[in-house]
Amino acid sequence: MSSSATERMPRHPPLADQPxxxxxxxxxxxxxxxxxxxxxxGWIDDHxxxxxxxIAHLRVTGRVVTDTFNETATQHGYPTATLGITQKNGKPFKPTTQRKKG
Incomplete structure (x- = not known):
């Protein structure tokens, strides 16, 4: 079995019809x-x-999310919609899953 990322992760059809x-x-x-x-x-165009x-940061905060979104939109135009941040090890920005609270 090959170990390439494209073979390990199922490819889902785009939700968006246009860029x-x-x-x-x-x-x-x-x-x-x-x-x-x-x-x-990271920000990816679904279509x-x-x-x-x-981009990497020591810590991704709400401000970083907003700033990177706006920087990306300045370069590529604003999208009609966004699908929120996903994370495999807990909900982003939730203190109990991000080691910010006991």
């Missing part, structure tokens, strides 16, 4: 080679599957 109709965002935690924890946020914006 800029729907953007999706994703938040992923990574650990750098030096042990630093980082979070990566074309084009990665519009991808």
């Amino acid at each position: 800029n109709e729907l953007w999706q965002s994703d938040l992923t935690r990574i650990t750098l080679a030096d042990g630093t924890d980082s979070e990566v946020i 074309s599957r084009y990665m519009l914006h991808l």
Whole structure:
């Protein structure tokens, strides 16, 4: 069995019929080679599957989400709709799942 990402993850048909109709965002935690924890946020056009914006931060806050969305929209135009951030290890920005509360 091949280990390529495209074979491991099922490919879903786009929800959007046209470019800029729907953007999706994703938040992923990574650990750098030096042990630093980082979070990566990305914005993707659902129709074309084009990665519009991808950037790492020490911590992705609501402000980072808003800023990256607006930076991306400045470059590509605003989408008609967005599909919220998804995360595999808890709900983003919820203190109890983001190690911010006991």
